[in-house]
Every structure is written in C-alpha cells, then in structure tokens.
Amino acid sequence: MLISLTVAVDALKPIVPCSLLSLSMVPFASCAIVIGGASWIVPSHIAQKLDNMLYKSYMRLCLFVFENLSGVEITVYGSKEVLNKSGAPENALLVSNHQSNVDWIIPVMLAARHGDGGNEQAFRVMVKNSIHLVPMFGWYIFQHGYIYVRRFGEFIGAPVLRQLNWLNQSMPPYWLLIFPEGTRLTAKKKKLVKSSNQFLESNGRQPMQNVLCPRSGGLQLALDNLSTLDAIYDVTVMYGQMRVPERRGMAPGMFDFCCGPQTFKHLHIHLNRIPIEQVPKEKLSLRNWTIDRFVEKDRIIDEFYSDSPEGGTPLPCVPISQTLPSTLFFSAALLAPFFSRTIGRIYLLTIASSPLLIAWLHIRKCV
Numbered sequence: 001m002l003i004s005l006t007v008a009v010d011a012l013k014p015i016v017p018c019s020l021l022s023l024s025m026v027p028f029a030s031c032a033i034v035i036g037g038a039s040w041i042v043p044s045h046i047a048q049k050l051d052n053m054l055y056k057s058y059m060r061l062c063l064f065v066f067e068n069l070s071g072v073e074i075t076v077y078g079s080k081e082v083l084n085k086s087g088a089p090e091n092a093l094l095v096s097n098h099q100s101n102v103d104w105i106i107p108v109m110l111a112a113r114h115g116d117g118g119n120e121q122a123f124r125v126m127v128k129n130s131i132h133l134v135p136m137f138g139w140y141i142f143q144h145g146y147i148y149v150r151r152f153g154e155f156i157g158a159p160v161l162r163q164l165n166w167l168n169q170s171m172p173p174y175w176l177l178i179f180p181e182g183t184r185l186t187a188k189k190k191k192l193v194k195s196s197n198q199f200l201e202s203n204g205r206q207p208m209q210n211v212l213c214p215r216s217g218g219l220q221l222a223l224d225n226l227s228t229l230d231a232i233y234d235v236t237v238m239y240g241q242m243r244v245p246e247r248r249g250m251a252p253g254m255f256d257f258c259c260g261p262q263t264f265k266h267l268h269i270h271l272n273r274i275p276i277e278q279v280p281k282e283k284l285s286l287r288n289w290t291i292d293r294f295v296e297k298d299r300i301i302d303e304f305y306s307d308s309p310e311g312g313t314p315l316p317c318v319p320i321s322q323t324l325p326s327t328l329f330f331s332a333a334l335l336a337p338f339f340s341r342t343i344g345r346i347y348l349l350t351i352a353s354s355p356l357l358i359a360w361l362h363i364r365k366c367v
Contacts (some may be wrong), residue, residue: 017065017258020330028058028332029136030350035142042121048171052121055144057326059108059120064323066105067317070258073266074109075239075312079273082114082233083315089115089122089173091232093222093291093326096296097211097236098179100251106237107177109334112318115173124167125177126218132358132367136350139357145174148367150183157221164225175233176222180214180290187249203293210249211302216283216290223281232274236297238304240266248305268309270300 031054039047066072076083082090094107104125111119126147132138142148147163167174185192197207205213223229241252241264252260280286303309337344361367 002209002359005207017069018255020327021062021065021333023334024058024061024330025136026347026350027330027336028054029140030340031048032140032143033307033353035322035352040086045072045171049328052171054120057329059123060112060323060326060330061121061330062105062108063112063286063318064257064320064327066102067109067318068320068323071262071265072257074269074315074317075266075309076269076315077129078271080271080313082271082273083110086112086116091173091226091228092175092231092233093219093226093229094175094177094233094235095219095293096177097178097294097301097303098181098184099237099242099249100184100239100257101254101264102252102257103184103237106267107233109315109318110233110235110269110271111175112322112358113315118322119173119175122173123177124174126179126222129367130310132361135354136357139354139361142361142366145170147176149331161225168226168228176226178218178222180219180294181212182215183212184251185210185212185249186251195308198219200291206295208295208298210298210305211326214290216287219282219290220283220286223279223286229276231276232279234272234274234293236270236300238268238309240264240268243305262318267340268312287338332360 031357032051035047035050035054038050041337067074071082089111096103096106106119106121111123124145124147125141126149127141129150130150132142132148142163143162145167147160167176183189183192192212196213198205200213239251239257241256241260242248242250244264280289337347
C-alpha cells in the first residue's frame with residue numbers, strides 16, 4: 001500500500017508545476033485585461049509600468065518552478081559581465097539555438113541577474129503566428145511586445161514592423177529573443193537536418209549536426225527597426241540530460257526538466273555579448289554572419305558532447321526570497337474563487353472572453 005502511494009505521488013509530481021503555471025494564466029489575464037482597459041484612461045507610461053510589474057511577477061513564478069523547484073544546476077561560460085551588470089539594463093537581441101520547449105526560460109534566468117533588481121519584465125520573443133490562438137496567453141503577449149511571424153505562407157510585414165516600432169519607443173529596456181533556426185531541433189528530425197545541410201553545402205558551407213542552418217530574416221528586421229539596441233547576446237544552450245548515453249540530441253521537455261531525476265540535471269549556457277556596432281546590417285553580410293555564429297554554436301555543442309565542459313562559472317540559484325512572493329500571490333489568486341463568488345465570476349468572464357480577444361487580434365490586424 002505504501003509503495004503504491006509513493007508511486008502515485010511520484011507520478012503526480014509533474015502536475016503540480018504544470019497546473020500552477022497554466023492555471024495562473026487566468027488571474028494573470030484578468031489583471032492584464034483590467035490594465036488594458038485602464039490604459040485608455042491613465043497615461044500610457046503608467047499603464048506600461050503596471051503591465052511590467054504584472055509580467056515580471058509571472059516571470060518570477062516561472063523562475064520558482066524552473067529553478068527553485070527543479071533544483072537544476074546552472075553553469076555559465078563566456079561574457080559573464082552581462083550577469084554582473086549594475087545600473088540601467090541594456091536593450092538587446094538574444095540569438096539562441098532551439099532544442100526544447102524549455103529554451104524560452106533561459107533568457108529569463110539571465111535577465112533575473114542583469115541590472116539592479118532584475119530585468120525579467122524586458123523579456124519578449126519573436127514567436128510563430130499560431131501561438132496567438134492560445135487562450136488568454138496569445139492575446140496578452142502581443143500587448144507586452146511579443147512579435148508574431150509566419151513560418152509558412154505570405155509574409156505580412158505591417159504587424160511585425162508596428163511591434164518593433166513600439167518596442168523601440170517604449171519604456172526601456174527590452175530583450176527580444178529570436179530563434180533563427182525557426183523550429184526545435186531534435187534527434188528525430190533527421191530529414192530536417194539533411195535538408196539544412198544540403199542547403200549549406202550548396203552554398204559552399206560545411207554541414208552541421210547540432211544546429212540547423214539559421215535564417216536571418218527576423219534578425220534583419222530587428223536590426224533595421226530597433227535603433228536603440230546596445231548589443232546582441234549570442235546564447236548557446238546545452239542540457240546535461242543530453243549527455244546521457246543514447247540521448248544525444250534529445251533535450252528535456254518541461255516535465256523532465258522540472259520534475260525528472262536530478263542526475264545530469266545541469267544547464268550549460270554559453271553567452272557571448274557582441275556590441276551592436278560589430279554586427280553587419282547589409283543583407284548578405286548579415287546572413288553570412290548569422291551562419292558563422294551557428295557554426296560556432298555547432299562547435300561548442302560538439303565539445304560539450306565529447307569533453308567535460310571546463311572554465312564555466314556556477315550560477316547560484318535565484319534567491320527564493322525573489323520568487324516566493326510572486327508564487328504566493330498567484331497561489332492566493334487561484335484560491336480566491338473558493339472564498340469569493342465575485343472573483344470566480346471574473347475568472348469565468350476572462351476565460352469566456354478568449355475567443356473575443358483572439359478576434360480582436362485579427363480585427364486590429366495584429367497577426
């Protein structure tokens with residue numbers, strides 16, 4: 001009986017963090033709608049400040065799950081001055097390889113250690129267009145400055161340019177994450193690797209095994225329209241679980257990362273800060289520069305598989321005093337409907353409004 005109970009509890013472990021993050025979107029979206037409505041009345045900088053506070057609070061809830069709860073060890077290599085920076089944060093583009101649905105949290109981990117008091121509110125992503133259909137989340141992230149791009153079909157530039165212009169003129173700072181590969185690379189996507197390498201070879205390049213040939217279109221748009229950029233952060237992410245025998249190229253998913261066994265639960269982040277003055281803006285030069293960055297990523301990941309990484313700096317876990325207040329706030333917000341019917345009705349209205357919020361994105365031609 002005790003063994004069965006232990007097995008059952010262990011099986012339920014992934015449900016707790018998953019439920020906390022997903023269900024917290026309901027009170028989060030409810031607050032965001034109120035702030036969005038208030039933005040028609042109060043000055044825009046006040047509404048943006050309120051939105052940044054709300055978003056930063058949710059990001060710290062995510063850090064509680066992905067760092068404090070998971071117990072992951074983190075080692076950083078390269079430009080450690082990004083993490084030691086004090087004073088005003090930088091405006092930056094983050095260019096990363098893409099292997100897992102965990103990749104997005106890595107810049108949040110870095111942002112929490114950048115500038116005075118952390119910089120999580122600055123985090124945005126250039127994401128695929130289909131994410132706008134995710135209830136509540138899809139509507140909100142556009143309001144916060146995320147950028148929707150189409151992977152297939154006709155490219156529609158107006159909403160992308162509008163978002164970039166908004167970021168450029170908004171209350172600083174901003175960190176915009178771009179995945180130039182366009183999709184996650186896993187060991188199962190052999191055809192994708194093959195077609196990527198065929199393209200590289202047809203252009204006189206060596207094939208790569210750990211990354212896909214990057215596209216520079218999103219990066220080009222960002223560089224052309226973000227005049228306030230300070231730097232590009234070239235981020236290469238490697239998961240310790242991928243060093244397990246027969247698991248090369250198989251990055252952990254959210255459940256495995258947060259609730260899997262502690263063995264090999266080690267995150268390796270190679271960070272290279274490149275001043276914006278050193279980045280070419282001419283189309284062909286930028287494409288070659290981007291490919292060169294991914295050739296370097298391929299080499300770094302190859303070394304990660306073949307040797308024990310050396311020269312890195314262990315990164316202490318984000319203090320629980322920094323993440324617990326947000327976690328308690330969202331936990332209390334999830335319990336509130338059990339004590340207040342009014343709050344319960346507000347949450348139901350928020351959920352019911354999801355189709356209208358998605359329709360609003362289309363009416364305003366945001367996607």
